[in-house]
Amino acid sequence: MKKEEYFMRLAIEEAKKAADQEEVPIGAIAVYRDQVIGRGYNLRERTNDATSHAEMQAIRGANKFLNNWRLRDVDLYVTLEPCSMCAGAIVLSRIRCVYYGASDPKAGAAGSLMNLLQDDRLNHVCEVVSGVLKEENQKLLKDFFKDLRKKRKINSRKHLR
Amino acid sequence: MKKEEYFMRLAIEEAKKAADQEEVPIGAIAVYRDQVIGRGYNLRERTNDATSHAEMQAIRGANKFLNNWRLRDVDLYVTLEPCSMCAGAIVLSRIRCVYYGASDPKAGAAGSLMNLLQDDRLNHVCEVVSGVLKEENQKLLKDFFKDLRKKRKINSRKHLR
Numbered sequence: 634m635k636k637e638e639y640f641m642r643l644a645i646e647e648a649k650k651a652a653d654q655e656e657v658p659i660g661a662i663a664v665y666r667d668q669v670i671g672r673g674y675n676l677r678e679r680t681n682d683a684t685s686h687a688e689m690q691a692i693r694g695a696n697k698f699l700n701n702w703r704l705r706d707v708d709l710y711v712t713l714e715p716c717s718m719c720a721g722a723i724v725l726s727r728i729r730c731v732y733y734g735a736s737d738p739k740a741g742a743a744g745s746l747m748n749l750l751q752d753d754r755l756n757h758v759c760e761v762v763s764g765v766l767k768e769e770n771q772k773l774l775k776d777f778f779k780d781l782r783k784k785r786k787i788n789s790r791k792h793l794r
Numbered sequence: 795m796k797k798e799e800y801f802m803r804l805a806i807e808e809a810k811k812a813a814d815q816e817e818v819p820i821g822a823i824a825v826y827r828d829q830v831i832g833r834g835y836n837l838r839e840r841t842n843d844a845t846s847h848a849e850m851q852a853i854r855g856a857n858k859f860l861n862n863w864r865l866r867d868v869d870l871y872v873t874l875e876p877c878s879m880c881a882g883a884i885v886l887s888r889i890r891c892v893y894y895g896a897s898d899p900k901a902g903a904a905g906s907l908m909n910l911l912q913d914d915r916l917n918h919v920c921e922v923v924s925g926v927l928k929e930e931n932q933k934l935l936k937d938f939f940k941d942l943r944k945k946r947k948i949n950s951r952k953h954l955r
Contacts, residue, residue: 682854683863683887684845693843702844717910718882721903725879726844739917742882746915747908749878754907756900 661687661711663695671695688719714741720749730760734770822848822872824856832856849880875902881910891921895931
């Protein structure tokens with residue numbers, strides 16, 4: 634298995650932890666010298682914290698592990714294209730390379746709506762590799778929302794009785 | 795005193811707490827129905843956390859206070875124009891209005907480099923009021939960096955002895 638697929642599978646494992654808690658399944662992993670030093674998954678609903686995205690937790694974990702806010706030789710693997718908040722945090726922490734799975738045409742800030750990771754007016758420019766295990770990552774989100782719609786339908790039927 | 799100046803002065807008080815800890819003085823306050831429900835100041839160096847910006851702490855405080863990730867009737871007062879991470883977090887949390895003091899021509903994402911707070915492709919658009927106590931906020935940062943350069947000069951002299 635290619636290294637980037639190996640680490641993306643670990644990010645997918647994180648995303649599944651979110652789905653298990655009925656959160657939108659997005660997961661992230663921070664890697665330093667082939668070692669996982671930060672991980673996270675979306676927990677917005679459960680924590681009621683708008684900033685509780687997978688990437689933010691993985692970055693904070695890596696900051697803590699290295700005892701440094703600069704993550705110069707750290708790579709980030711994330712199942713969905715980062716939003717502008719997370720892309721901003723990635724640039725601020727000087728992450729080397731971002732590997733992401735599915736694109737986010739509605740809010741993606743790493744190539745879709747904008748590309749904050751490679752805006753040379755900012756004080757750091759990342760490498761970006763998109764579409765890592767793309768189909769698998771797209772399916773993960775698609776299945777989650779399909780399931781959610783099904784559950785909502787059942788709940789609204791219950792309500793009618 | 796105008797209401798926006800009153801709350802901006804509270805944000806300046808937060809910024810001064812950062813300066814007292816030798817952090818770049820940036821402060822923020824979250825206000826809901828004229829009540830301060832979140833506050834924060836820049837603590838990047840002390841916490842070694844790249845995401846430890848004033849606005850992020852104020853938003854998380856407000857999320858906690860309201861037990862809700864949606865901050866629909868919440869206003870944010872911040873001494874410096876938000877960066878792209880913080881602007882992203884502001885949009886994600888649906889903050890109503892952002893009042894900021896000094897502009898940031900190097901990294902400002904609320905009008906200077908870009909305007910993420912008013913990008914109608916995203917799922918929320920904020921009101922923005924810039925230049926609140928502008929001179930005072932500019933001076934706060936200018937004095938801090940002047941002082942820092944002075945200290946560094948003394949330290950490098952010490953080093954030469």
